[in-house]
Amino acid sequence: MNGPTKPLLQVHDLYKAFPLSSGISLMPGRAKGPTVKAVNGVSFEVDRGQALSLVGESGCGKSTVAKLVTGLHRPDAGYVSINGTNVTELSGRRQLRPFGRRLQMVFQDPFASLNPRWRVGEIIAEPIHAFSLAASRADVSRRVEELLIQVGLSTADAGKYPHEFSGGQRQRISIARALASEPEFLVCDEPTSALDVSVQAQILNLLKDLQDRLGLGLLFISHNLAVVYHVSDLIGIMYLGRLVEFGRADEIFAQPQHPYTRLLLDTIPDLEMRGRSRAPISGEVPNPISPPDGCVFNPRCPLARDVCRTELPPMVTMPSGTSTACHAVANRWGTSEAH
Amino acid sequence: MMTETPILSVRDLSVSFAQFDRTISAVHTASFDVARGEVLGIVGESGAGKSLTSMAIVGLIPPPGYIEATSITLEGRPIHNLGPKEIRSVRGRDIGVIFQDPLTSLDPLFTIGDQLIETICTHLPLTVPEARSRAIDLLIEVGIPAPEQRLQSYPHELSGGMRQRVVIALALCAEPKLVIADEPTTALDVSIQAQIIALLLRLCRERGMSIILVTHDMGVIAEAADRVAVMYAGRIVEVGKTRQVVKNARHPYTRGLMGAIPKIGQPRTKLAQISGSMPRPGTEFEGCAFAERCAVAEAKCRSLRPQLLTVDDSYVACHVAASGVGA
Ligand SMILES: Nc1ncnc2c1ncn2[C@@H]1O[C@H](COP(=O)(O)OP(=O)(O)OP(=O)(O)O)[C@@H](O)[C@H]1O
Ligand SMILES: Nc1ncnc2c1ncn2[C@@H]1O[C@H](COP(=O)(O)OP(=O)(O)OP(=O)(O)O)[C@@H](O)[C@H]1O
Ligand code: SF4
Ligand SMILES: [Mg+2]
Ligand SMILES: [Mg+2]
Numbered sequence: 001m002n003g004p005t006k007p008l009l010q011v012h013d014l015y016k017a018f019p020l021s022s023g024i025s026l027m028p029g030r031a032k033g034p035t036v037k038a039v040n041g042v043s044f045e046v047d048r049g050q051a052l053s054l055v056g057e058s059g060c061g062k063s064t065v066a067k068l069v070t071g072l073h074r075p076d077a078g079y080v081s082i083n084g085t086n087v088t089e090l091s092g093r094r095q096l097r098p099f100g101r102r103l104q105m106v107f108q109d110p111f112a113s114l115n116p117r118w119r120v121g122e123i124i125a126e127p128i129h130a131f132s133l134a135a136s137r138a139d140v141s142r143r144v145e146e147l148l149i150q151v152g153l154s155t156a157d158a159g160k161y162p163h164e165f166s167g168g169q170r171q172r173i174s175i176a177r178a179l180a181s182e183p184e185f186l187v188c189d190e191p192t193s194a195l196d197v198s199v200q201a202q203i204l205n206l207l208k209d210l211q212d213r214l215g216l217g218l219l220f221i222s223h224n225l226a227v228v229y230h231v232s233d234l235i236g237i238m239y240l241g242r243l244v245e246f247g248r249a250d251e252i253f254a255q256p257q258h259p260y261t262r263l264l265l266d267t268i269p270d271l272e273m274r275g276r277s278r279a280p281i282s283g284e285v286p287n288p289i290s291p292p293d294g295c296v297f298n299p300r301c302p303l304a305r306d307v308c309r310t311e312l313p314p315m316v317t318m319p320s321g322t323s324t325a326c327h328a329v330a331n332r333w334g335t336s337e338a339h
Numbered sequence: 340m341m342t343e344t345p346i347l348s349v350r351d352l353s354v355s356f357a358q359f360d361r362t363i364s365a366v367h368t369a370s371f372d373v374a375r376g377e378v379l380g381i382v383g384e385s386g387a388g389k390s391l392t393s394m395a396i397v398g399l400i401p402p403p404g405y406i407e408a409t410s411i412t413l414e415g416r417p418i419h420n421l422g423p424k425e426i427r428s429v430r431g432r433d434i435g436v437i438f439q440d441p442l443t444s445l446d447p448l449f450t451i452g453d454q455l456i457e458t459i460c461t462h463l464p465l466t467v468p469e470a471r472s473r474a475i476d477l478l479i480e481v482g483i484p485a486p487e488q489r490l491q492s493y494p495h496e497l498s499g500g501m502r503q504r505v506v507i508a509l510a511l512c513a514e515p516k517l518v519i520a521d522e523p524t525t526a527l528d529v530s531i532q533a534q535i536i537a538l539l540l541r542l543c544r545e546r547g548m549s550i551i552l553v554t555h556d557m558g559v560i561a562e563a564a565d566r567v568a569v570m571y572a573g574r575i576v577e578v579g580k581t582r583q584v585v586k587n588a589r590h591p592y593t594r595g596l597m598g599a600i601p602k603i604g605q606p607r608t609k610l611a612q613i614s615g616s617m618p619r620p621g622t623e624f625e626g627c628a629f630a631e632r633c634a635v636a637e638a639k640c641r642s643l644r645p646q647l648l649t650v651d652d653s654y655v656a657c658h659v660a661a662s663g664v665g666a
Contacts, residue, residue, distance in 0.1 A: 057530060112442055167522070198599040201611060223528045263530075264530065268558070288484075290485075
């Protein structure tokens, strides 16, 4: 079953919509009113030791994909498989348990994900106990101490409660907890945005080391494009619930194809202080409640033509290996190929 | 010397936590001013005391924590000795606060519309329909699509970045004189981030609003801040004009920080990190808190605590940087 050819993580055509609250009742009727189409047909694969980053505007569905992958949301359609086993169809604790250990998540919101009544040592030891990963009490505390040091905290911190820590320190506690069960695949939703750049460097170096040494697979979400550049082997650019570009990170940074990717890479804050002013991407802000017809990016796209307003562009893979869903790009590539 | 009274003036602010056997001090005698219309950036190591410093200004240190200060004044008026009720009204009306954790400012049981409208009605003389339309305008300004429909959403139904923008709208809705923004843009994509920064800078320009901007994102600092204060282990170790601090930092910690920033186009090898870790509040030592990790430390650094001194046009707390002037 665990054939070596199966990718570590496979995500196949995921869909997820949420009912929009009417504001009248606390439990709005299902599927009756308008819905938020958070994820619309997303597929990708990640191999052992690889890191895939999802990048895109706030609200485009990145965290929802992360939660679908880790089983925190059930997809409306599509499935997720790990080492070739479809985990979306599994149910019940017994079946899901082994995957709980192999797949861990660091949440975007570290504050909400730590139990305030538990000491930090207990929080980190919990997965070690739950999956019987240590033989003795002494082994557990040794492992907890090792994890604390790996994320730049001190062993004395094991005895404290979450509220005694700063934002970035809490973020590191949740990273230590996620690593405690020795996962094969780690989903990190904005793992370093609460960290100063020096601690961030330490965490990114640690993740890289786990990738190289243990073949850890990563699904990484960050708005910091320099961090994404540094971490990723692969990048998926999302817009309004869809992947609009997918490919090797170095290719996409060197030669972004999709008009949205190009605008995005133009809005990176300028550390060099050349006085260049950043223009936010202009035009109508995308609305997942009623996405536009045709290409979802067409209302803001400088290249949009009639076909863009009526037909959804398919993903086309270019010779560089980058796949892009854009009529203009497909057209340009089609003509240049004819030469 | 300052000619105009600063919006905010903080002198010798300390924050400590009483523990059963001792008192640990997390912020030590921080002093700084924020001028009218100015953006003061605060950067520094995670756990250095940035959030505590900003929360102390608005009286939000949870017990057993407490503050001591020679003075904290808002437009010349002392605010460090106010009772809970008075400081609460300063907090909503004169000083808008954007917390590092957006969920602490939002009540999970109420829609974001309820929360925005209530806050606006508490602080501004507006009717509910007027407050509602102001709420919608604010949501548009912070880039939330379909704002009318979103007023009916509960916080958990929004994405991380949307919640953060709602919190920004809440902080701005009473037209405060000073905004304390703790990591306001970290959950935001670069495009929305650019839009929020443009909005904040416009409010500084047009209304003379001032901002204390706490962030780890040096790109945001470079773009938005007029001056930057760098904190390490509870102390301000460097203050200067943004260009000076970003391009030509004097304190060895600040230099290390700048060197750890990943950059697009660089080889994707191991990132530079500052070895070792920051001493925790409560650790007793003499000398400079950074000495253990500092590449240029001298004997003096381990025995004598460096004071924040003027070096050219900035302030630095470092023996080596202070003696290196002209060298
Ligand atoms: N539990 C939920 N109930 C209702 N709507 C939801 C829920 N979770 C997410 N949504 C909606 O789904 C869309 C996508 O949200 P998601 O959190 O995936 O965005 P994101 O890409 O992670 O954004 P950000 O960068 O701001 O974190 C948003 O419009 C959001 O309002
Ligand atoms: N309630 C508390 N009890 C004891 N110590 C605390 C408490 N709150 C904060 N601290 C300590 O005070 C120090 C400063 O915390 P603060 O939240 O100001 O850091 P910060 O600079 O904002 O860090 P970050 O960038 O990670 O948010 C930290 O070392 C933290 O552990
Ligand atoms: S398909 Fe059309 S609208 Fe969409 S990105 Fe390409 S050119 Fe722009
Ligand atoms: Mg998210
Ligand atoms: Mg903080």
